[in-house]
Amino acid sequence: MIHFTDLRAGYQRRSITPPINGQLPAGSLTAITGENGCGKSTLLKTLAGLQPPCEGYYCIHSSHIALLPQQQSLDRTFPVTVRDIVTMGCWQQRTWYGRLPTSVKQNVEQALAITGITSLASTPLSHLSGGQLQRALFARMWLQPSDVWLLDEPFTGVDEGTIARLMTLIMQAANDGKTVVMVLHDDQLVQRYFDIQIRLTEKMAYWTTPHSTQRRPLSEVS
Numbered sequence: 001m002i003h004f005t006d007l008r009a010g011y012q013r014r015s016i017t018p019p020i021n022g023q024l025p026a027g028s029l030t031a032i033t034g035e036n037g038c039g040k041s042t043l044l045k046t047l048a049g050l051q052p053p054c055e056g057y058y059c060i061h062s063s064h065i066a067l068l069p070q071q072q073s074l075d076r077t078f079p080v081t082v083r084d085i086v087t088m089g090c091w092q093q094r095t096w097y098g099r100l101p102t103s104v105k106q107n108v109e110q111a112l113a114i115t116g117i118t119s120l121a122s123t124p125l126s127h128l129s130g131g132q133l134q135r136a137l138f139a140r141m142w143l144q145p146s147d148v149w150l151l152d153e154p155f156t157g158v159d160e161g162t163i164a165r166l167m168t169l170i171m172q173a174a175n176d177g178k179t180v181v182m183v184l185h186d187d188q189l190v191q192r193y194f195d196i197q198i199r200l201t202e203k204m205a206y207w208t209t210p211h212s213t214q215r216r217p218l219s220e221v222s
């Protein structure tokens with residue numbers, strides 16, 4: 001669950017977003033939309049704790065938050081493989097001498113398999129296509145112990161089949177009670193899958209409920 005009270009996100013006390021009020025229940029799937037530069041990523045970074053709010057406040061009823069950042073924010077030359085990147089999702093589960101328990105290693109293999117990148121496990125980060133990198137980042141997020149998923153344009157460069165595959169995993173996560181917030185530009189996806197849409201403009205944050213959602217009504221989500 002996330003509560004907003006007159007929250008304005010921005011940088012160095014300069015607000016970018018309009019004031020945001022309301023709440024996102026546990027188990028909900030929310031799309032943040034709006035024109036380029038309206039502050040969608042800034043809002044997500046604020047919710048991830050990477051930026052302090054400019055005004056107002058928010059409350060997340062969990063300390064376990066997983067963030068899938070925009071690709072541009074990553075250094076692609078970093079010398080790691082796909083398996084290394086995915087394994088970072090469970091660094092907290094390492095033993096005190098740095099080893100990963102067998103059960104956690106199995107989870108890493110599962111994350112690679114469900115995102116369809118097992119064959120790329122030993123591939124260096126710098127050799128991945130944009131869509132392959134998105135899958136690896138998604139697998140890392142999927143592994144992180146968390147109650148809240150924050151995803152910033154996770155489908156950039158991703159083909160239709162993979163989008164459907166990842167959306168299935170995202171809906172499963174929401175059905176399991178995670179609060180999922182995603183920045184995206186695709187209205188069709190919003191109408192098809194999301195419970196709540198927050199459309200940001202300069203002056204207002206418009207909250208709507210997409211009608212043709214394939215998800216169960218929120219009241220049925222435990």
Ligand SMILES: Nc1ncnc2c1ncn2[C@@H]1O[C@H](COP(=O)(O)OP(=O)(O)OP(=O)(O)O)[C@@H](O)[C@H]1O
Binds near residue numbers: 016035036037040
């Ligand atoms: N670190 C920063 N310091 C100051 N201003 C920034 C910083 N990062 C982004 N901005 C500015 O904040 C504004 C909102 O940026 P943001 O990335 O949140 O927009 P967005 O809605 O996610 O855009 P897009 O749809 O293009 O991804 C932009 O004008 C941008 O230049």
